[in-house]
Amino acid sequence: MKLLILDRDGTLNRSRDDYVASPEEWEPLPGALEAVARLNQEGWRVVLATNQSGIGRGLFDMAALNAIHAKMNRALAAVGGRIEAVFFCPHSPEDGCHCRKPAPGLFEQIGERFGVVLSGVQAAGNAVRHVQAAxxxxxxxxxxxxxxxxxLRDRVGLGADADLAALLPELPAGTRLHTDLAAFADWLLTHQERPAAAPGPQGTHA
Structure with missing residues:
Protein backbone atom coordinates (compact mmCIF):
# COMPACT_ATOMS: atom_id res chain seq x y z
CA MET A 1 0.00 0.00 0.00
CA LYS A 2 1.17 3.52 -0.86
CA LEU A 3 -0.20 6.18 1.45
CA LEU A 4 -0.15 9.94 0.86
CA ILE A 5 -0.80 12.45 3.67
CA LEU A 6 -1.97 15.94 2.71
CA ASP A 7 -2.76 19.13 4.56
CA ARG A 8 -6.22 20.59 3.90
CA ASP A 9 -6.52 24.39 4.03
CA GLY A 10 -4.23 26.03 1.50
CA THR A 11 -3.37 22.68 -0.08
CA LEU A 12 -6.68 21.20 -1.21
CA ASN A 13 -8.88 24.26 -0.72
CA ARG A 14 -8.35 27.99 -0.37
CA SER A 15 -7.19 29.10 3.05
CA ARG A 16 -8.59 32.13 4.87
CA ASP A 17 -7.11 34.71 7.22
CA ASP A 18 -9.39 33.35 9.94
CA TYR A 19 -10.92 29.86 9.53
CA VAL A 20 -12.87 27.84 7.01
CA ALA A 21 -15.86 27.58 9.31
CA SER A 22 -18.74 26.55 7.02
CA PRO A 23 -19.34 24.63 3.78
CA GLU A 24 -19.95 27.93 2.03
CA GLU A 25 -16.40 29.01 2.89
CA TRP A 26 -14.82 25.82 1.55
CA GLU A 27 -13.57 26.42 -2.00
CA PRO A 28 -11.21 24.00 -3.79
CA LEU A 29 -7.99 25.30 -5.28
CA PRO A 30 -7.78 25.08 -9.10
CA GLY A 31 -6.65 21.62 -10.16
CA ALA A 32 -6.33 20.26 -6.62
CA LEU A 33 -9.28 17.88 -6.66
CA GLU A 34 -8.28 16.61 -10.09
CA ALA A 35 -4.78 15.99 -8.76
CA VAL A 36 -6.19 13.79 -6.00
CA ALA A 37 -8.28 11.92 -8.58
CA ARG A 38 -5.23 11.27 -10.76
CA LEU A 39 -3.35 9.89 -7.79
CA ASN A 40 -6.31 7.71 -6.80
CA GLN A 41 -6.51 6.32 -10.32
CA GLU A 42 -2.89 5.20 -10.02
CA GLY A 43 -3.60 3.41 -6.77
CA TRP A 44 -2.64 6.05 -4.21
CA ARG A 45 -4.65 6.27 -0.99
CA VAL A 46 -4.95 9.86 0.19
CA VAL A 47 -5.68 11.01 3.75
CA LEU A 48 -5.72 14.44 5.35
CA ALA A 49 -3.97 15.67 8.50
CA THR A 50 -5.31 19.07 9.48
CA ASN A 51 -5.27 21.45 12.43
CA GLN A 52 -8.80 22.67 13.17
CA SER A 53 -8.35 24.79 16.28
CA GLY A 54 -11.52 26.73 15.40
CA ILE A 55 -13.33 23.93 17.25
CA GLY A 56 -11.28 24.40 20.40
CA ARG A 57 -11.70 28.16 20.14
CA GLY A 58 -15.49 27.78 19.86
CA LEU A 59 -15.68 29.34 16.38
CA PHE A 60 -17.43 26.35 14.80
CA ASP A 61 -18.53 22.91 15.91
CA MET A 62 -18.27 19.31 14.78
CA ALA A 63 -21.48 19.56 12.78
CA ALA A 64 -19.96 22.36 10.71
CA LEU A 65 -16.71 20.41 10.23
CA ASN A 66 -18.63 17.34 9.10
CA ALA A 67 -20.66 19.46 6.67
CA ILE A 68 -17.44 20.94 5.22
CA HIS A 69 -16.02 17.48 4.67
CA ALA A 70 -19.27 16.25 3.17
CA LYS A 71 -19.05 19.06 0.59
CA MET A 72 -15.38 18.23 0.01
CA ASN A 73 -16.17 14.56 -0.57
CA ARG A 74 -18.97 15.37 -3.01
CA ALA A 75 -16.70 17.69 -4.97
CA LEU A 76 -13.99 15.02 -5.11
CA ALA A 77 -16.45 12.33 -6.21
CA ALA A 78 -17.61 14.57 -9.05
CA VAL A 79 -14.11 14.42 -10.57
CA GLY A 80 -13.44 10.79 -9.66
CA GLY A 81 -11.39 11.45 -6.53
CA ARG A 82 -11.52 10.26 -2.94
CA ILE A 83 -10.10 11.20 0.45
CA GLU A 84 -10.10 8.03 2.52
CA ALA A 85 -9.95 9.63 5.95
CA VAL A 86 -9.55 12.98 7.68
CA PHE A 87 -7.46 13.15 10.84
CA PHE A 88 -7.80 16.48 12.61
CA CYS A 89 -6.65 18.23 15.76
CA PRO A 90 -9.51 20.21 17.39
CA HIS A 91 -7.36 21.75 20.11
CA SER A 92 -6.26 25.33 20.61
CA PRO A 93 -2.53 26.08 20.93
CA GLU A 94 -2.96 26.56 24.68
CA ASP A 95 -4.09 22.96 25.14
CA GLY A 96 -0.56 21.64 24.71
CA CYS A 97 -1.72 18.52 22.86
CA HIS A 98 0.45 16.09 20.91
CA CYS A 99 -1.73 16.16 17.78
CA ARG A 100 -1.52 19.84 16.83
CA LYS A 101 1.04 20.27 14.05
CA PRO A 102 4.03 20.76 14.17
CA ALA A 103 3.77 17.94 16.72
CA PRO A 104 3.64 14.57 14.94
CA GLY A 105 0.58 13.12 16.69
CA LEU A 106 -1.81 13.20 13.71
CA PHE A 107 0.74 11.41 11.55
CA GLU A 108 1.30 8.79 14.23
CA GLN A 109 -2.47 8.23 14.42
CA ILE A 110 -2.53 7.72 10.65
CA GLY A 111 0.30 5.20 10.79
CA GLU A 112 -1.48 3.25 13.52
CA ARG A 113 -4.89 3.35 11.80
CA PHE A 114 -3.55 2.15 8.47
CA GLY A 115 -0.98 -0.22 9.92
CA VAL A 116 1.97 1.30 8.06
CA VAL A 117 5.47 2.38 9.02
CA LEU A 118 5.67 6.08 8.26
CA SER A 119 9.29 6.02 7.12
CA GLY A 120 9.24 7.09 3.48
CA VAL A 121 5.52 7.91 3.37
CA GLN A 122 5.00 11.02 1.23
CA ALA A 123 3.42 14.06 2.91
CA ALA A 124 2.64 17.40 1.27
CA GLY A 125 1.28 20.68 2.58
CA ASN A 126 1.54 24.44 2.25
CA ALA A 127 2.48 25.22 5.86
CA VAL A 128 5.92 24.85 7.44
CA ARG A 129 4.32 23.21 10.48
CA HIS A 130 2.84 20.48 8.28
CA VAL A 131 6.19 19.47 6.81
CA GLN A 132 7.83 19.74 10.24
CA ALA A 133 5.24 17.35 11.69
CA ALA A 134 5.61 15.03 8.72
CA LEU A 152 7.59 32.25 -1.51
CA ARG A 153 6.99 31.90 -5.24
CA ASP A 154 8.64 35.25 -5.98
CA ARG A 155 11.51 34.57 -3.59
CA VAL A 156 12.69 31.15 -4.63
CA GLY A 157 12.58 31.09 -8.42
CA LEU A 158 13.46 27.40 -8.33
CA GLY A 159 12.25 24.34 -10.18
CA ALA A 160 9.30 22.26 -9.07
CA ASP A 161 11.41 19.63 -7.29
CA ALA A 162 14.04 21.86 -5.71
CA ASP A 163 15.50 21.18 -2.27
CA LEU A 164 14.67 24.00 0.16
CA ALA A 165 16.99 23.06 3.01
CA ALA A 166 19.57 25.71 2.15
CA LEU A 167 16.96 28.40 1.46
CA LEU A 168 14.67 28.03 4.48
CA PRO A 169 16.56 26.52 7.42
CA GLU A 170 13.38 26.05 9.50
CA LEU A 171 12.27 23.38 7.05
CA PRO A 172 13.35 19.79 7.63
CA ALA A 173 16.33 18.62 5.62
CA GLY A 174 15.27 17.05 2.34
CA THR A 175 11.99 18.97 2.02
CA ARG A 176 11.11 19.31 -1.65
CA LEU A 177 9.35 22.21 -3.32
CA HIS A 178 6.35 22.07 -5.67
CA THR A 179 4.28 24.93 -7.04
CA ASP A 180 0.93 23.33 -6.11
CA LEU A 181 -0.81 20.02 -5.56
CA ALA A 182 -1.09 19.32 -9.28
CA ALA A 183 2.67 19.79 -9.72
CA PHE A 184 3.31 17.53 -6.74
CA ALA A 185 1.04 14.86 -8.25
CA ASP A 186 3.01 15.10 -11.50
CA TRP A 187 6.25 14.61 -9.58
CA LEU A 188 4.91 11.72 -7.52
CA LEU A 189 3.52 9.84 -10.51
CA THR A 190 6.81 10.31 -12.34
CA HIS A 191 9.17 9.37 -9.51
CA GLN A 192 7.27 6.65 -7.67
CA GLU A 193 6.32 3.17 -8.73
CA ARG A 194 2.65 2.52 -9.22
CA PRO A 195 1.35 1.10 -5.91
CA ALA A 196 -0.59 -2.13 -5.82
CA ALA A 197 -4.17 -2.00 -4.57
CA ALA A 198 -4.56 -3.20 -1.00
CA PRO A 199 -7.45 -3.60 1.42
CA GLY A 200 -7.66 -1.29 4.39
CA PRO A 201 -9.79 1.12 6.40
CA GLN A 202 -12.43 3.20 4.73
CA GLY A 203 -14.39 6.25 5.75
CA THR A 204 -13.76 9.66 7.23
CA HIS A 205 -12.59 10.49 10.73
CA ALA A 206 -14.29 13.83 11.16
Missing part, protein backbone atom coordinates in the same frame (compact mmCIF):
# COMPACT_ATOMS: atom_id res chain seq x y z
CA UNK A 135 9.37 14.88 9.07
CA UNK A 136 9.14 14.35 12.84
CA UNK A 137 6.96 11.31 12.17
CA UNK A 138 9.43 9.94 9.61
CA UNK A 139 7.58 10.94 6.43
CA UNK A 140 9.13 12.45 3.31
CA UNK A 141 8.06 16.14 3.42
CA UNK A 142 7.02 18.28 0.46
CA UNK A 143 6.21 22.00 0.63
CA UNK A 144 3.60 23.38 -1.79
CA UNK A 145 3.80 27.05 -2.76
CA UNK A 146 0.11 27.67 -2.15
CA UNK A 147 -1.79 29.08 0.81
CA UNK A 148 0.61 30.06 3.60
CA UNK A 149 3.63 29.53 1.34
CA UNK A 150 2.36 31.22 -1.82
CA UNK A 151 4.42 34.31 -1.02
Missing amino acids: ASAGCQPHLLLTGKSEH
